[in-house]
Amino acid sequence: MTAESDDMGEARRISVMVPAPLDSPLDYLWAGDMPAPAPGHLVEVPLGKRRVIGGVWDGGRYKGRQVALAKLKPAIRPVDAAPLDAALMKLVDWVAAYTMSAPGMILKMCLSVPEALEGVPVRKHLFWREGLSAPDKLTPARKAVLTLMADGIARTPSEIGELAGVSAAVIKGLEEQGALVAEMRPVDQPFAVPMPKAEGPVLGREQQTAADSISAAVAAKDFAPFLLDGITGSGKTEVYFEGVVEALKDPTAQILVLLPEIALTAQWFDRFADRFGVEPVVWHSDIGQAGRRRAWGEIAAGRARVVVGARSALFLPFRNLRLIIVDEEHDPSYKQEEGVIYHARDMAVVRAKFEACPLVLASATPSMESRVNAKAGRYKELRLTERHGAAELPAMRVIDMRHEGPASGEWIAPMLASAIEDRLGRGEQSMLFLNRRGYAPLTLCRTCGHRIECPACSAWLVEHRSERRLVCHHCGHSMRTPDNCPECDDTGSLVPCGPGVERLQEEVTARFPTARLAVMTSDTLTRPGDMARMVAMIESGALDIVIGTQIVTKGYHFPNLTCVGVIDADLGLRGGDLRAGERTWQQLVQVAGRAGRGDKPGTVFLQSYDPAHPVVAAIATGDGEAFMEAEEAERSRFHMPPFGRLAALVISGPDLAAVVETGRRLARAAPQGDGIHVLGPAPAPLARLRGLHRHRMLVQTGRDTLIQDLVAGWLGRVKPASAVKIRVDIDPYSFM
Incomplete structure (x- = not known):
């Protein structure tokens, strides 16, 4: 064979990234008369006994032994679909390297609707x-x-x-x-094009300044990250809507808005439709397969102009992304904990950089990471310090449950009960917040002390009295509530311990029998549209008291809601989580922000057994800045994120001895050096999950250490025991 024919043969070699857990692209032979497709084009190729659609890739980025041309399988066909653009391909490679995940699994998130690649039904x-x-x-x-x-x-x-x-x-x-x-x-028709109203709402001075900055960055068409830090009710949404208006002036521009829990934001969609005439294109798991096919196809074609989605929307194949907005950027639900482990907020910053477009991170309680980036000048901070219009921040009242608590068996303190009674008399609404689903978090036998646990997880079963069932909120295991104790068989000895929202509902019904009451949890709002209907009922005044878990904190605007009661302000502070203080402060500020958003003043009551705790004190005094400054100093002192790097290793398997042995091997091979600290192995707080035993290790390094390289070298020196898996979480948010 001549050198020339050799070169011609190599020209027919293509590297294809397939949506599978593989660490690099696979090489295939491009047969036929057509020129070999360029990187980004989609092709169908054989993979084992299956046919899959993958993307032609730059194989040179990945090291590996090259297979001889004669042994390559031929690609099957080109796919008639828009190619992946260079920015998205770069994002796939970057996210894979950063999260230590298989790049094929990142690509799988980009090609998440295979039906859209097979042609639309006619x-x-x-x-x-x-x-x-x-x-x-x-x-x-x-x-x-x-x-x-x-x-x-x-x-x-x-x-x-x-x-x-x-x-x-x-x-x-x-x-x-x-x-x-x-x-x-x-069957998949184009979506209606958003058309902004000629005149938007009148903005305040701070709002207008922030909106002008964002709009100027959009017009400049370059990477520009903003932190939009505004108190609850300050009109952050209207500010970044001005950026959307500016972007839509380009007839090919696309805009991505990430929301933490998109199915729970009915009011946001109403506001968007009022401003732009149509609803945006929606992307989340509840829209159904046909809806996902239509949305994916229109996004890939560049015709879907404004897309609003959950964290997975970050990996959609936009053609001309000109603005990214991450609303409630502090929200922990942006962290993906299963499959590919990533934080959508952080990856959104990376995608905006690759796309050369502005990014807006909006929150009333910015994350520590975003605060530090703004202080360092990496983000431009836009501050909104006043509520929009006539609304004022609510008054704060701390109820010391050690001295002002309710009678035994009750959970609402007299001061809060009196405030609710007062609001009922004035025709105003109240909200009670307790971040515990079900009736009670623990069922205990008074005779023998037995606690009913999940058979597959090291967690107590939560009683759901309305369904007469005990449920595990980790794996979903469910059983009928027994009449007798499973341990001692005593009858009538099982008692609920602690309150959940169902138990709180029982008390509210007894205290205020004429009040119109509703409970807002993921158990009670299970179908698409449930949240929208609930929000409409509150807005119309059809409800007097609302009881809810964390889903009531998602930015809702209820003008007649003037009383908010936090039943257990200390709940999130238990457990020693790195971010427990920050997260609890954010959650309490957000729920407090539901009160007094109209022209009627609001009051927030915090029930606490530790009123002197820095988090409770910060909420009570309104001095959140001082609290976050103290948190920042503490993190910096101990080189914790964002002033240091963390990586968690979760060792899991069906056999406890094998898990323990793998932990020992990892400990013996643990990296050493200045500024490197390895903790564990130790049983995870949730030591058994879905039938698997779990141990954890944590490695901490300085900010400038390439922790991925460190962990990769470490894992390369250790062979796990049989049936044991090691999962790596870079920048862990959960320590369970």
């Missing part, structure tokens, strides 16, 4: 236009159809029947008489 659509025949007889049903179709939008017969409330025979008759025209079209 169905019959009907439409109306000027000049079509009039039906021989205009019945009320036919008139309803023609009135609907007068907007010129093509619809399937089933859509017409549902929207007009008529039978299929009525629609068929109009088609046969030429009053409607049929055409085969893809």
Whole structure:
């Protein structure tokens, strides 16, 4: 074979990243007359006995032994879809390296809707236009159809029947008489284009200054990270909407807005639709497969202009991303704890840099990481210190439960109960916050002391009295609440310990029997639309008292809500988590921010057994800045994030002895050196999860250490025992 033919053969070699847990692309042979596709193009290739769709990659970035041309499997075909752009491919490589994950699994998140790559189904659509025949007889049903179709939008017969409330025979008759025209079209139609109102709301001085900064960065089309730090009710959403308005001036621009729990933000969507005329394109797990296919296809084609999604939306294949917004950037739900472990806020910063577009991180309680980045000048800080309009910050009252607590068996202190009674008399609303689902977190036998635990996890089962079941909130195990103690068989000896929202509901019902009451938790709001209906009821005044878990803290605006009671302000401070103080402060500030957002003053009551705790004191005095400064100094002193690096190793397996042995091997091979500290192995606080035993190790280094290289070298020196897995979490947020 000549050198020339050798070169020609190599030109037919393509590297393909496939959506599988592989550490590098695979090489394939490109056969046929067409030129080999360039990086980014999608191709179908064989993988074992399967066919998969992957992306042509720059294989030179990955080290590995090159397979001889003669042994390469041929690629099957090119895929008729928009190629991945260079910024997204760069993000895949970067996230894989940073999180120590297989790049194929990052690509799998980008190609999360395989159906969208197989072509969109085509169905019959009907439409109306000027000049079509009039039906021989205009019945009320036919008139309803023609009135609907007068907007010129093509619809399937089933859509017409549902929207007009008529039978299929009525629609068929109009088609046969030429009053409607049929055409085969893809079922996935383009989304409506957002069109901002000519005049937006009147902004305050601080708001306008912040909005002008964001808009100028959007117009400049370059990477510019902002921290939009505004107190609750200060109008942060309206500020970053101005950036969206500026971006939409470019007819090809796309905007991504990340929200921590998108299914719980009905008011945000109403505000967007009011400002831009249509709802944004939505991306989350509850929209259904057809909805995901449509959204993914329109995003990849560049036609979806504003996309609002949960953390996974960060990996969608945008064509021209011109602005990224991370709302409630402090929220812990941005941290993905399963599969590929990553923090969406941090990866959003990276994607904005690769896309050369502005990024807005918005919060009333910014994370320590974002605060430090702003102080260091890496982010531009935009401060909003006043509530928008006539609203004022609520008054704060701390109830010392050691001296002012309720009677035994009750959970609402007299001062809070009196405030709720007062609001009921004035026709105002109250909210009670307790971050515990169910009726009680523990069921105990008074006779023998037995505590009912999950058989698969080292966790107590939570009683859900309304369903007469005990449930594990970690693995989902559920059992009927027994009549007798499973240990001693005594009858009537099982008692609930501690309050959950169901138990609180029971007390509120007894105390305020005429009050209209609702409970907001992930157990009670289980279907799409449940949250929107609940929000509408509160807004309309149909409810007097709302009891909720953390989902009530998500930025809701209820003008008639003037009393907020935190039943256990100390709850999040137990357990020794690195971020326990910061996280509890953020959560309490957010829930307190629901009070007094209209023209009526609000009051927040914090029930605490430790009123002198720095977190409770910071909320009570409104001096959150001093609290966060103290937290920052403490972290800096001990070189904890963001002033140092952490990586967690979670060792898990079905056999405890094998898990312990793997931990010992890791400890013997642990890295050493100045500024490197390794803790563990030790049983995890949640030592058994879904039937697997779990031990943890933690490595701490200085800020400038390449901790990924350190951990990779460490793991390379250790072979796990049989059936044991080691999961790496860079920048851990959970220590369970």
